[in-house]
Amino acid sequence: MEALICRNLGDPILAENAPLILSCTHPIPQINSPTAVRIRIIATSLNFSIYLQILGKYQEKPPLPFIPGSDHSGTVEAVGHSVTKFEIGDPVCGFAAVGSFAEYLVPKGCDLVAAGALLVSYGTSHMALVHRAQLHAGQLEKGKMTMMFVDNTYKNYLLVSIIFIRSGIYLYKCNMCSGGVGVAAIQIGKILGATIIVVARGEEKVKFLKSLGVDHIVDLTKETCMESVKGFLKKRRLKGVDVLYDPVGGKLTKETLKFLNWGAQILVIGFGSGEVPIIPANIALVKNWTVHGMYCGGYLIHQPHILEDSVKELLSWLAKGLITIKISHTYSLSEANLAFTVLKDRKAIGKVVIVFNEQKEVRSKL
Structure with missing residues (x-):
């Protein structure tokens, strides 16, 4: 053979x-x-x-x-x-x-x-969101969901924020937002009833993400990510993030931790950036964060x-x-x-x- x-x-x-x-x-x-x-x-x-x-x-x-x-x-x-x-x-x-x-x-x-x-891309995303973070479409009567993705210049990062149950946001951060894991997260989020906001770079990926049914796309060639996130939170009167989905690691993890609510969950999926992040245990203690390792x-x-x-x-x-x-x-x-x-x-x-x-x-x- x-x-x-x-x-x-x-x-x-x-x-x-x-x-x-x-x-x-x-x-x-x-x-x-x-x-x-x-x-x-x-x-x-x-x-x-x-x-x-x-x-x-x-x-x-x-x-x-x-x-x-x-x-x-x-x-x-x-x-x-x-x-x-x-x-x-x-x-x-x-x-x-x-x-x-x-x-x-x-x-x-x-x-x-x-x-x-x-199996790998969709299985990882499904078990992380449904089994570990306990996101289920039947619970949406208690809240609503919004997702946001980010595509960086040198590496593609995925930031997904989902409003769910509490008046907060679930935020995913993922390597290759236009790749397998990112597409899987978008599609599963849509099945769970999410409103999806994607922050990407370039017309080709913007066009592709629109084809997936993404509700709003921020093109980084025209505006900054952080300004857009802050504006979105303010417009929706949201306090922060309830779940962080992170296959990237690196410096972006430190930035996204700033969005997390009290009682948030952190899903550690991988380290696509090549850098293992440090999650401060003292802040996790004070804010009652739960950290889940997720390896399919x-x-x-x-x-x-x-x-x-x-x-x-x-x-x-x-x-x-x-x-x-x-x-x-x-x-x-x-x-x-x-x-x-x-x-x-x-x-x-x-x-x-x-x-x-x-x-x-x-x-x-x-």
Whole structure:
């Protein structure tokens, strides 16, 4: 089979001394367990965490050589004799994390390539907002929601503020507002009834964000972020923020902490800026803040039933058309260096996906 193998750590976009090699004769994994399932991959999504892992800068460091990857989709090719949940030919999506794997049946009507880009971005956002921060559409009678995004010049930052239950705002801060996690947060926020304000830079991203149903966009080429935020808070008579969603870290975390209300929740999603922020414990104590660490892969190990519930709801939303997976770029496995270049340079507006040549039309049994 074809496989992209990381033989040494380094930048995957390099042509010389490249850490990645394409093997066309890699051994096909055998069913060596009665509960094992083998998947013929149709599509796999690239996430920034994979890029960091190949660089050797991610928290999970598999021994060399390894095959990088996380979320994917495909069809069941073989099953162990004790497997009852899956049958050969079933369309599935799933992801691998810290040495474990999870697969989920893809409902009828879902694009299988799109499903291959679902789990990490949408699973992280869904579990952070719905499971950890306890945001539910049925609670909106107690308040209203507003979301705001920010796109920085050199790195894309996502600031999302959601008014919910209390007279405050939920504020998300996310890397790559036009990428997978940002789009996921916007779409989930819309399902929860949010009014969304996006602060971005440039006509291309403004146009794309409008297509997602964003209610208001502040273009940083025309006005400053802080003035706009203060003006918005004043106009809506809002005191501050109730939830901070932060996959960026760095200096922007310190700035956004200033918006947090008493009793606010901080969701630590990642450190896309490359800098781990310091959250002052003395202020957290005085203001009764709650800090949640949120790593999607950890649920696969410790609480897989919560992850499964989240994925089932997301797949249901995908089948109903409530969420749409925006595919920005598609590449073949031999073009992986180009795919990582798009990811590194923040050129993707949506997800970057590797699509395999052999694709067959499959039917879902759901």
